Amino acid sequence: MSKGNNKSVMKIENLQAKIGDKQILKGLNLELEAGKVHAIMGPNGAGKSTLSKAIVGHYDIEILGGDITYKDKSILEMEAEERALEGIFLSFQHPVEIPGVNNAYFLRTALNAKLKHQGKDELNAAEFLRLMKGHLEMLGMKSDMISRSLNEGFSGGEKKRNEILQMLTLEPEVIILDEIDSGLDIDALRAVSEGINKMKDGKRTFLVITHYSRILDYIEPDYIHVLKDGKVIKTAGPELVPYLEEHGYDGIEED
């Protein structure tokens, strides 16, 4: 439920979803305006991560009702890889480690899958490495990071930088950042934010899921959505952030 009359890129209507036996999303409505930064804030257990998982088609989630449309098409029947190829990207809160899978090989496979989907020529190894060089420098990542196994033995900060590296490489259109600031020191937070801000071109849409307002000092939001008990209870501009800092979520009145 964004403000203004600009075109929405994603619309979530009356979404109900459960994980296991527990219903988490209870009729959630949200509209993402193209090219804007939407922040989702809310207390623990409100359903923030469940929402991100529902958007990308995570196997944990069972949809009970409602719909998610992306570019005016329902995506609920689409596999996770189809959603990704169409331009939806989730930066995971806890990226998994995959020993034995080379980071560069993984990323090139993903990029070439996307290029193929778009009917473009795939990148050879040399072209890919040239592309990586610039991204790695910008994120302050050592060049050996892409020759290591995917996320294996990476620190918390390195994992988050690696998520942003994937985002820069795959150039998605809707970017969901799930607790991107958790576990980051100030330098890592700056580097990660710089990577995200580089992608802010007025066309890409961001959904920033966070507990704390710290990340919003670096990535300026256009809209704040407060999520509580499986529903968006309030949508406002960035001026809501200091109010939440001061009063918490309990004092928020439903729109």
Added chain:
Amino acid sequence: MNLITLKNKSREEIATLLDVKERDSLVEKFATLGLPNKKTEEYHYFDVEKLLDVDYKTLNYIPKAIEEGDKIEIIDGVVTKAPKGMRVYSEPCESIDMDHFDSLYYLGHLLSPRIIRIEVDGDCHVEILHKYTQSDALINYRIVISNQANRHTTMYENFEAEDIHNTLVLYGYDMHVAQDSTLRMVKLQVMHDNKYSMVASHKVNVAKNANVLLKNFDFGGDQSLQVLKVELGEHASIEAGHLLYLNENSKRGTASQIIHRGEHSTSKQEAKNILDGQARGIFDALIRVEHSARFTKAEQSAKSILLHEKAYMASKPQLEIYIDELEASHGATTGQLDEKQLFYLQSRGISYIEARKILVIAFANTLIEQVKDTRHQDRIKSAFEAVFYASNKG
């Protein structure tokens, strides 16, 4: 010939049935162990009786003039090519100086009055190509391999079969690894379409300060069992890796015994098993540390991934230890592909099939990447991918 006729027979009857003379000790050992069946430990998970109870045609193993080639080529048990200067010859073999727990080891020798002897000179790389061209046949041959002290040899074994069916291959090598030497043996065997079944019964003696590396890459379908016995002398070592990637209804694997006889000997045995379809994998492996083998190190691990609910892995790593002064460990795990890892790859636009392939190869890679020669490593990876795509069409 139907080998099941040898079941429960006396020494005299076996000698008569096989028409062997002056090989009493071999006949006696075979008669004592008896033809294997389901109750024989090393064949417990392998339907050996079904393979033995078939009327096979027998072949002649008349030595041929060996042509010069870039590898040793053995067609239906007869050497046809060898690299220039390599000492490869066929010779009568009345007795053997090794012993084994496998009765088919002795039967293989009894059925093969001549052996193929390969004497490796100096430091070298040798390729051995086994080719099978006969259907409904019993192909049996034994190879004796020896190297020289202080030398380092790498051997690559590959297998090809023409458009044949229902053949049984009984083969194996007796390997003498000389003092202070290193011998690496890398085997790649892709089987499919029930062209042939195999029991490979090997014996490896590793002399003082010698090192052996055995790497087996067994992919595809059908039935084959490697029955391996290794004896380690003082300060000798073995590093054995077994990668199984099976599909369809195959039953394949390894039954092995590694015996530490000498002090300060070392063994490391690692099995990785990936099973799809209704495949059954076998890793029945014993490491025995004898009283004489103080200060040894023995390490054994088996990890398996089941890609299908009907796949089955018989994993039995075992340590048998008679002393206190040693370091030893063993373990086995069986599981499935990690859902979280699969989803992570898919969430980046990688298809379900490609994501499975990436994870399966990642699991196998620790063994494949131990093959240092990139040409052979690529050959193994290509064979692996071919089996993967055959199992994951569409």
